Amino acid sequence: MAFLDVLMLGFSEALTPTNLMFCFIGALLGTLIGVLPGIGPTATVAILLPVTFFLPPLGALIMLAGIFYGAQYGGSTTAILVNLPGEASAVVTAIDGYQMARKGRAGAALAIAALGSFFAGTVATIALAVAGPTLSAFALSFGPAEYVALCIFGLLAATILAHGSVVKAIGMVCLGLVLGMVGIDVNSGSARMTFGSTDLYDGIDFVVIAVGLFGIAEIATNLESKEIRGVLQSKIGRLWPTREEFKDSWAAVLRGTGVGTILGVLPGGGATLSAFSAYSVEKRISKTPEKFGHGAIAGVAGPEAANNAGAQASFIPLLTLGIPSNSIMAMMLGAMTIHGITPGPSVIQNQPELFWGLVASMWLGNAMLLVINLPLIGLWVKLLQIPYRLMYPAILLFCCVGVYSVSNRGFDVALVILFGILGYVLRKAKCEPGPLLLGFVLGPLLETNLRRAMLLSQGDWLVFFERPISAVLLVITALMLLTLILPTIRKNRKAAFEASED
Amino acid sequence: MSIKPAANGRDFPDILAGGVLIFLGALGLWAGRDLTYGTPAMMGPGFLPKSLCAIIALIGVIVLIKALSKPHEALDAVNPKPLLILVAAIAGFAFAAERFGFVAATIWLLVVGSLADPESRWKEIFISTAVLTTLGALLFVYGLGVQMPIWPF
Numbered sequence: 001m002a003f004l005d006v007l008m009l010g011f012s013e014a015l016t017p018t019n020l021m022f023c024f025i026g027a028l029l030g031t032l033i034g035v036l037p038g039i040g041p042t043a044t045v046a047i048l049l050p051v052t053f054f055l056p057p058l059g060a061l062i063m064l065a066g067i068f069y070g071a072q073y074g075g076s077t078t079a080i081l082v083n084l085p086g087e088a089s090a091v092v093t094a095i096d097g098y099q100m101a102r103k104g105r106a107g108a109a110l111a112i113a114a115l116g117s118f119f120a121g122t123v124a125t126i127a128l129a130v131a132g133p134t135l136s137a138f139a140l141s142f143g144p145a146e147y148v149a150l151c152i153f154g155l156l157a158a159t160i161l162a163h164g165s166v167v168k169a170i171g172m173v174c175l176g177l178v179l180g181m182v183g184i185d186v187n188s189g190s191a192r193m194t195f196g197s198t199d200l201y202d203g204i205d206f207v208v209i210a211v212g213l214f215g216i217a218e219i220a221t222n223l224e225s226k227e228i229r230g231v232l233q234s235k236i237g238r239l240w241p242t243r244e245e246f247k248d249s250w251a252a253v254l255r256g257t258g259v260g261t262i263l264g265v266l267p268g269g270g271a272t273l274s275a276f277s278a279y280s281v282e283k284r285i286s287k288t289p290e291k292f293g294h295g296a297i298a299g300v301a302g303p304e305a306a307n308n309a310g311a312q313a314s315f316i317p318l319l320t321l322g323i324p325s326n327s328i329m330a331m332m333l334g335a336m337t338i339h340g341i342t343p344g345p346s347v348i349q350n351q352p353e354l355f356w357g358l359v360a361s362m363w364l365g366n367a368m369l370l371v372i373n374l375p376l377i378g379l380w381v382k383l384l385q386i387p388y389r390l391m392y393p394a395i396l397l398f399c400c401v402g403v404y405s406v407s408n409r410g411f412d413v414a415l416v417i418l419f420g421i422l423g424y425v426l427r428k429a430k431c432e433p434g435p436l437l438l439g440f441v442l443g444p445l446l447e448t449n450l451r452r453a454m455l456l457s458q459g460d461w462l463v464f465f466e467r468p469i470s471a472v473l474l475v476i477t478a479l480m481l482l483t484l485i486l487p488t489i490r491k492n493r494k495a496a497f498e499a500s501e502d
Numbered sequence: 503m504s505i506k507p508a509a510n511g512r513d514f515p516d517i518l519a520g521g522v523l524i525f526l527g528a529l530g531l532w533a534g535r536d537l538t539y540g541t542p543a544m545m546g547p548g549f550l551p552k553s554l555c556a557i558i559a560l561i562g563v564i565v566l567i568k569a570l571s572k573p574h575e576a577l578d579a580v581n582p583k584p585l586l587i588l589v590a591a592i593a594g595f596a597f598a599a600e601r602f603g604f605v606a607a608t609i610w611l612l613v614v615g616s617l618a619d620p621e622s623r624w625k626e627i628f629i630s631t632a633v634l635t636t637l638g639a640l641l642f643v644y645g646l647g648v649q650m651p652i653w654p655f
Binding site (some may be wrong): 051054165167168170171174175177178181185187188190192193194195216219220223224225387388389390392393394396397400401404405408409410411413414416417420421424425426428429430431447450451454455457458459460461 | 515516518519522523526530533534537538541542543544545546547548550551554555557558561562564565568577578579580581584585588589591592593595596597598599600604607608611612615616618619621622626630631634638642646647648649650
């Protein structure tokens with residue numbers, strides 16, 4: 001069986017001692033930053049990107065992926081124990097998880113969260129393994145027009161499904177696209193928007209933008225206000241859930257997994273959106289909705305399964321189409337580019353060991369997380385006591401040396417300052433920097449294909465509607481934009497996101 | 503920075519966002535002023551950058567105009583001091599890295615950078631700087647082979 005063959009290939013790649021080590025480091029690091037408030041997975045991946053430059057390609061991807069899903073686990077630990085969600089995706093877990101902790105059932109909440117996440121991670125990994133080859137075979141027939149439509153669909157859908165104002169997010173996407181065009185234009189050889197600086201001829205490096213917008217700006221905003229520290233309310237209690245708790249949660253885990261796997265694939269989706277949707281599904285479906293908010297275990301199980309499934313499933317569009325769906329996937333794309341891999345449908349064909357190795361390592365990583373999290377829970381709680389003032393100098397050093405190492409010049413470090421300030425101002429202006437990063441990584445792909453498509457069609461814009469796949473994608477995009485104008489949907493979307501704020 | 507609520511309300515984050523977008527769009531148009539635009543069939547190097555910058559500025563105008571009539575929303579407290587200290591710390595590192603080497607650049611970065619948190623204490627700063635500089639040199643320069651001299655001479 002071909003499927004078993006590739007799976008064997010994947011596991012033989014993922015089970016080499018070095019790759020196992022990278023997987024473990026990633027999962028451990030992810031848990032760590034998930035637990036620590038004030039530093040998120042996006043910033044961590046941004047900061048560690050340059051370090052992965054020195055690793056083998058598969059090892060680098062395995063480690064970065066581990067950080068991402070590890071952070072989903074770690075974030076829920078603090079959400080349950082101290083009501084401080086380490087990550088945005090764990091915000092809903094805090095609602096019922098913390099109430100369970102106050103009733104002395106923290107152990108059960110943690111165990112259900114971990115087991116549910118493991119189950120969801122397994123299912124989403126299988127979904128990736130099944131969907132990957134099919135989708136990428138389909139995408140191999142894409143021409144320039146389809147790629148343009150896919151980029152536009154991906155970018156606009158990401159702005160609609162993401163948090164906050166759509167108009168501002170589209171502005172951010174355009175800004176990212178322009179930033180991606182700085183440097184020498186490959187078609188004409190002219191220097192674009194370099195302000196006369198030869199240092200900018202090669203363009204702005206992805207790492208510079210990522211570290212500036214997510215690393216430095218985050219440190220600056222964290223230092224502005226006084227640190228919030230959680231207090232451990234109660235004992236963790238017995239870890240193993242009771243028979244009743246199992247009965248109440250297994251269906252929620254299944255539903256959460258389904259919600260997360262589907263929403264994770266969508267552009268702009270991923271862990272956070274999945275968790276929120278799963279929570280509202282559970283509340284609506286429950287026979288005892290009044291229990292929600294007072295320690296309903298289904299309110300922990302559903303969202304926890306969903307956020308992990310969502311995190312895993314968001315790898316599907318990146319690995320099969322080469323289109324990242326959120327800012328972490330944009331970073332993964334950046335990491336692949338650093339190693340000379342062009343993400344997209346050809347990866348499965350030309351470098352099967354990379355794709356299947358990563359898939360297999362995700363499942364192994366999820367299993368490792370179970371071991372890292374449950375027995376060592378006490379250790380993670382202790383880490384909450386580390387004050388930020390001792391952590392951020394180390395983060396700062398990683399940022400600066402990392403950026404310097406990209407091309408061994410101080411110029412890039414100086415450029416980081418500009419993006420740090422930009423990131424700070426954007427935060428004050430309530431603009432999410434995520435879409436900017438998506439625009440930046442997709443800019444070159446969009447421009448090359450747009451030019452090619454228009455050259456082939458001799459300047460006829462209708463070409464995008466003559467080809468069926470691109471026409472469908474563009475029509476869906478237009479419909480999504482239209483629905484935003486309709487008042488009822490606008491209101492619902494606003495309500496959904498308002499619930500998710502803070 | 504305190505902003506008095508205006509009678510008709512004003513969304514200050516959106517006013518800032520609009521201003522930033524207009525400024526950046528205009529900056530991009532100015533920076534790309536010499537690039538040829540071309541035609542759709544033969545796009546010049548300036549086709550997309552110029553179009554996109556115009557869209558950015560336009561979005562800025564829309565956001566700004568809408569912000570004036572939106573319900574009042576104040577800016578979050580702005581305390582630029584940590585940011586300015588971080589800028590000074592990183593700028594020093596960028597300048598010193600190639601000229602004076604890892605140790606000098608890192609000590610500047612960490613000592614100045616630590617001042618950004620008012621809770622920092624000198625004793626902690628000295629210890630963490632010493633530890634991080636040593637570990638950093640071992641990890642980055644010896645371990646990962648980052649091309650940076652260690653000492654100024």
